[in-house]
Amino acid sequence: MTSRRPGGTPLSTPLSADDPLSRERSHLAASRAALRAMREDVESLDIRDVTANWVNAEVLARQIDDRIKALADLSDTPLFFGRLDYLHAPGAEQAEGAGGERFYIGRRHVHDADGDPMVIDWRAPVSQPFYRASKKDPMDVALRRRFGYTRGDITAYEDEHLSDPGEAARTSKLLQQEIERPRVGPMRDIVATIQPEQDEIVRSGLGGTVCVQGGPGTGKTAVGLHRVAYLLYAHRERLARTGTLVIGPNRSFLHYIEQVLPALGELTVRQATVDDLVAHVEVRGTDDAAAAVVKGDARMAEVLRRAVDSHVTPPTEPVVVVRGSRRWRGPAYELEDIVRELLDRDIRYGAAREALPQRIAHAVLVQMERSGEAPDDRVQDAVARNSAVKAAVKAVWPPVDPAKLVLRLLTDADFLARQAEGVLSEEEQKTILWRKPVRSVKSARWSPADAVLVDEATDLIGRTHSLGHVVLDEAQDLSPMQYRAVGRRCTTGSATVLGDLAQGTTPWATRSWEEALGHLGKRDAVIEELTAGFRVPTDVIAYASRLLPHIAPGLTPVASVRENPGSFEVRAVAGDADVVAACEEALRHEGSIGLIAADARVPALADALAAAGLPHLAPGAGTTAEARLTLVPASLAKGLEYDYVVLDEPRAVVDGEPDERTGLRRLYVALTRAVSGLTVTHTGPLPEQLAQGAS
Structure with a gap:
């Protein structure tokens, strides 16, 4: 591997035409001009005479705007971050793109006025070797070049001659620098640093569900978001019809990740929390842990x-339908058979209720045919709308309001006891009853858990719309x-589960x-484990991993692949002024700073x-520069990351949870938010689990 830098030459100084860096900068400038021309072509489109009506015009205008x-x-974002030079001449048996051709790999496709590619989308098949090629398996790549950037300008490049047996495999310095680059602002994409094991997950097919178990800093969130971007590239038409959704734990987390997909050119992916999905009722209350x-x-x-x-009542009276001078009688036992058949089919309550009048009408039509009449579909529809049939349906299969049903369960002890017999114990029933x-x-003061129950009841009555892909x-x-x-939101689609x-x-x-x-309805999902840590420094993850035997003894500890060990210190302090001083020290470094503390400590620290x-x-x-x-x-720390973290009072973090195991897990999360350095401050004793395993 060879690395090149401009050696301090000012970017404004003309460089030799034979200088590789100069040629790469020229290609970057030409690519930016081509992208600008592509944008101007779209902006100049005149759609006034190509739409049939104002609705089509609005849809097309919105698509053009997107x-x-x-x-x-x-x-400030590199238009391309890598280059692939293929080795061999093209052959019918080789993948498209092979054959001594050169491709620049970037965040989106860019072509020139003739339609020839200047930048290839990172998701294209020809780009895959950029992430997976190695000395052992060059994948027909002669040279892989990575670029270093400063504020959007190329300042360095680094070459790997993958097909050269004389060059030993080495760790990419530019790749390592990009991984360790300070975090300022929201989460950014990782298209330049995706690792082979991550790329396999990103490019897995739309038809299957993937569950990614990943410790702190393994990039599981980034992998999930980039998988969405890849699927939208590979299956755009299908997902445009069925939709995609990213589900996060809270609004802070969604705000943190919201710029990743737009930076990759994907603007249509909806983001929500689980609470957003089940917002059938206004949540104004909370549950204690036992009830939840x-x-x-x-x-x-x-x-x-x-x-x-339980709302279905077996019929006891016949249905009498009057048509003209004739009266047609549907016996109670026939109606009971119809009701039993619908119940046995296990279809949605609402769908069965809609089918019932047609089934009753069909039974009446059978009688008409036996008497010599020849009724058609219009007669059946008329019978189904008959007032006697409507009355029978209302009595046998009444409409059910999901929220009212859940409210009755939570407030009517006798009703709950009948429905929960053999399922919930008497003590459990008392736990969830409203006092x-x-x-x-x-x-009603609905809790978040109540809203989920209402959503379940809503689906029992009418099917929930399914999306093409969901990231959880x-x-x-x-x-x-x-x-x-x-x-329920991906019954006919797939999912990416991250955690x-x-x-x-x-x-x-x-x-x-x-x-x-199993609860998600995706028992056949593939479970992948990421154990290589790209974000958390070695000393920090090693310290946090002391908690693993107490909180998740079966998990493999994360192994940091960072070359920069970062900074780590456990510091005894006298009070809040010393915590502030630790923050002031952290602010001397470049990047973002997080002061993480037990929720009860936040007002005093503020x-x-x-x-x-x-x-x-x-x-x-x-x-920002000011803050x-x-x-x-x-x-709220879960999922967030900062260049430097000051963690206040670990014991208070543990004690802020209802039990020690949950508290230790919360502490594990807080300890692993740092990208470059962690300072742990404490006035009282540390949790004894942190001392265990110390050398």
Whole structure:
């Protein structure tokens, strides 16, 4: 591997035409000009005479606007980050793109006025060797070149002669620098640094569900987002019809990741939390841990199914349909057979209710035919709309409101007992019953877990719309009922499930991915494990991994591949002023700073920062030149990352949770948010688990 730098030559100084760096800069300039021309071509489109009506015009205008946004040239973002020079001449048996050709690999496709590619999309098949080729398997690549950038300008390049047996394999310095580059602002894409094991997951097919178990810093969130981008590239028409969705744990997390897909030119992917998906009722209340665990248990699905079906009443009276001078009688036993058949088919309650009048009408038509009449479909529809049939349907199969049903379950002890018999114990039933009477759905103080129950009931009555692909991040914190809610959104599609069992911090946290995937309805999913840590420094992950035997003894510890060991210090302090001083020290470094503390400690630390004149941000907000310090409650730290972290009072983080195991998991999350350095400050004793395993 060979590396080249301009040797201090100012970028404005003309370089020799034979200088490789000069040629690469020329290609970058030409590529930017070509991208600008592509954008101008789209902006100049006149659609006034090509649409049939204003609706089509609006749709086309929106598509053109999205295309213009996707072709934006981000000045600080490299248009291409690599180059592939293929080795052999093209042959019929070789993949397209082979044959001594040269390709620049970037975030999006760029072509010149003749349609010839100047930059190849990183998702294209010809780009795959950039991520997977090696000295052992060159994949027909003679040379792989990586580029170093400063504020969007090429400042260095690095070559790997993959087909040269005389050149030994080495770690890419530019790749390592890109991985360790300071984080400022929201999460960024990793298209320049995707590793072979990550690329395999990113490029896995649309038809299968993938579950990625990954410890801190292994890039599982980035892998999930880049998989969405890849699937949209490979299956754009299909996913344009069926839709895609990224589900995160909270708004701060979604705000943190929201720029990744747009930077890759993908603007149509919706992002939401599970609470957003199940927002059928206004959530204004909370549950204690015991009630939330029972409500989140998968057994509640059976209780709700029974509750919905309990509204079906076997008919005891015949249906008499009057048409002209004739009266047609549907006996009660025939109606009962129809009702039983619909129940046995196990279809949605609402679909069965809609089918019932047609089934009754069909039974009446059979009688008409036996008497010599020849009724057609119009007669059957008329019978189905007959007032007597409508009355029978209302009595036998009445409409059910999902929220009212759940409200009755939670407030009517006798009704709950009948539906939960043999499913929930008496103690569990008492745990979820509301203690205060509620007058209506609107006045009820619904909890997040209640809203999930309403969503389950809604699906029992009418099928939930399924999307083509769903990415579920930080999945380890979902309850079984929440998994079911997500699974309903991809029953006919696939999913990418991302998480870390060691970071589960809810009382109902996932115990195994096999169990979780069963609740999701994706038992045949492939489970992949990422264990190479690209974000967290070696000393930091080694310190945090002391907790693993206590929180997830079966997991493989993350092995950091960072060359830069970062900084790590455990510091005893006298009070909040010393914590502020640690933040001031961290601010001397480049990049983002996170002060993570137990939720109860946040107000006092906010006051201490204000008194010291240190501005700070809320979690998920982008850092600026004036404010690079974020004060993060430990409960919101999951999924976020900062160049330097000051972790306040580990014991308080543990004690802030309902039990020690959950507290230690919360501490594990907080310890692993640092990219370059971690300072742990404490006035009291540290958790004894952190001392165990110390040399």
